[in-house]
Amino acid sequence: MTDSFWNAxxxxxxxxxxxxxxxxxxxxxxxEKVAPGAVEIALRxxxxxxxxxxxxxxxxxxxxxDSAAGYxxxxxxxxxxxxxxxxxxxxxxxPAVGERIVARGEVVKAGKTLTIAQSRVIAESGGQExxxxxxxxxxxAIRNRDGLAG
Numbered sequence: 001m002t003d004s005f006w007n008a009x010x011x012x013x014x015x016x017x018x019x020x021x022x023x024x025x026x027x028x029x030x031x032e033k034v035a036p037g038a039v040e041i042a043l044r045x046x047x048x049x050x051x052x053x054x055x056x057x058x059x060x061x062x063x064x065x066d067s068a069a070g071y072x073x074x075x076x077x078x079x080x081x082x083x084x085x086x087x088x089x090x091x092x093x094x095p096a097v098g099e100r101i102v103a104r105g106e107v108v109k110a111g112k113t114l115t116i117a118q119s120r121v122i123a124e125s126g127g128q129e130x131x132x133x134x135x136x137x138x139x140x141a142i143r144n145r146d147g148l149a150g
Contacts, residue, residue: 056096068105069117088137098123
C-alpha cells in the first residue's frame, strides 16, 4: 500500500471501532497491531473465558479470530464503509493453552463488496508459538449509515 492510502485516519478508525466492541472488552482482548490488510488481536487466558478443561473456550477463540479478519478487511475499505462477517469456518487445531493467545488476521483477496480474509490463531508460551486455530471468512462491505460505524 502507498503512504497516501495508509494514514493515521485509517488506523484510528480501526482502533476506535475495536474500542467500541463490548465482546472484545468482555474477553479482555487487546488490539496489538494494525497495518494495511493485517491486524493482530491478543488475549490472556483467564478462568472467565475458559472451558471445563481449563483451555480458552472455542467461542473466545472464534470471536478474536473473526474480529481480526474483520478489522484486517476494514483497514482496506473506503472510509465511508463498514464491514460485516457473512460467514466463517474455523478449524480448532489444538487446545488453547499458553501465556497469550494471538489472532493474526489478514486479507487474502479484497473485493468491492466481498473480501476473503483469514486468521491464524497461535498460543504463545515460553517464547514459543503454536498454531491452535485457523479461520477463513467472507466479509461484506456495507455503506455507513445511521449508527453503523466502521
